[in-house]
Amino acid sequence: MICHIDANNGIPIYEQIERQVKFAVAGRTLLPGERIPSVRDLATQTAVNVNTVARAYRQLQDQGVLHSIRGTGLAVAQDAFEICEAERRKLIQARLRSALQEAFQSQMSLSDIQTLVEAECRRLSSDSDGSP
Amino acid sequence: MICHIDANNGIPIYEQIERQVKFAVAGRTLLPGERIPSVRDLATQTAVNVNTVARAYRQLQDQGVLHSIRGTGLAVAQDAFEICEAERRKLIQARLRSALQEAFQSQMSLSDIQTLVEAECRRLSSDSDGSP
Amino acid sequence: MICHIDANNGIPIYEQIERQVKFAVAGRTLLPGERIPSVRDLATQTAVNVNTVARAYRQLQDQGVLHSIRGTGLAVAQDAFEICEAERRKLIQARLRSALQEAFQSQMSLSDIQTLVEAECRRLSSDSDGSP
Amino acid sequence: MICHIDANNGIPIYEQIERQVKFAVAGRTLLPGERIPSVRDLATQTAVNVNTVARAYRQLQDQGVLHSIRGTGLAVAQDAFEICEAERRKLIQARLRSALQEAFQSQMSLSDIQTLVEAECRRLSSDSDGSP
DNA sequence: GTGGTCTAGACCACC
């Protein structure tokens, strides 16, 4: 599993890790039962402190996404996929909704909003498609 | 001018005030030259700390949206409308962009995203249309 | 609020704090809406590291027992009493159950168990009653 | 001898094994002189690491419950019954005591506690009695 | 080797 951390984007590092693990599970990159990298491995790999990774993993355990096998490490829980998929949808929907709501409330017209959304979508797909 | 503050949504209170003032100017609710509520009034009205309101006002002054009238308080600057309109677009675009980006990065397909956006737009326009 | 910590009883310190806060709420010592000691205060008062107290408080927030008032501190949530009361009952019941179950499974007779329980209860009530 | 291990209940696995061996001896399921499963057998049978079983056995030897028969394995010591019976009482009493103590400290009344205990006892005896 | 806990000390944003 690969994990990209941006230490200066305002979002707490442990939350970035949390989210990326969840999204990986929701996207079938991480399968139920599979072991995840040890805290020490992920810490060195991402140049983040061990405690920070441990915190992310701990919170994922609290949410039932991971479960610990004593002395052996952490693995994705059997029912993690459902949890993560629901979570992903919820997170994305919430942010999208608040953004659109703000746009709408500030008296921007619906067609203006649509135009903006389409422009962004084009940008995103071209970023991932052709030119890097 | 009415200002709604949510103390626990993660967005700094002073920033919420800033945004709402700017959006009010951009939406012609606050007109250039018009006086705005005193720091104390807005503070008591919104149950927010005086320092926090003062900070928001100060930053609005720094950006040229407000200007002080000696001994009388603060008023909307003459060229505030242009500033705020541009600002509004920028702010909304930024938030929308980051929301869409996240959706896209989480391996949600573009068509799924579009569907979600449309659903939200319908919800918003129906909220403002018929039933309150 | 007073909090007693035993650093060497095997139970994590943050968990001891968590439990004592919950029990205080369940026992009406801490009332909904009431402010709790700041992390720094409780830390010095109990001779525990600030981070450890902060962790306990954070987990209590996650469970909806506390809520933070930005820049002001933490307070007991409005519906904390119900949560804590249920939690208390659950915790106690679980431990009692597992203890009794073990006793029973090891072929100790029910009357023996009852005797043991009564002896303990007498000990406990006399500890708190008369002689210290 | 049958041994049930729960890898994630907080109690160290070696301790679970220790307890269960002792309780088996105290309950006349394992008789003095009888051989116990080899480290490897118990390990595979319970899906536990060999080292962990070895550790449990070693500690049982240290306490005089088991003794090694050169080249043949381990057997229950001749005076193991007395040791284990006393130990069983001690272990059960300790756990029961701490559970009751916690209940009491959390401001639950003695009569409430008694009620809870009785309910649990009823449940236990009915579980073993009629319906499996 | 694994995760878990704790400490100490620093820095930040917010009020």
Place this chain on the structure above:
DNA sequence: GTGGTCTAGACCACG
């Protein structure tokens, strides 16, 4: 003043 995050380094129990 408040809580929140992060780092560094230590120690522990478990396998």
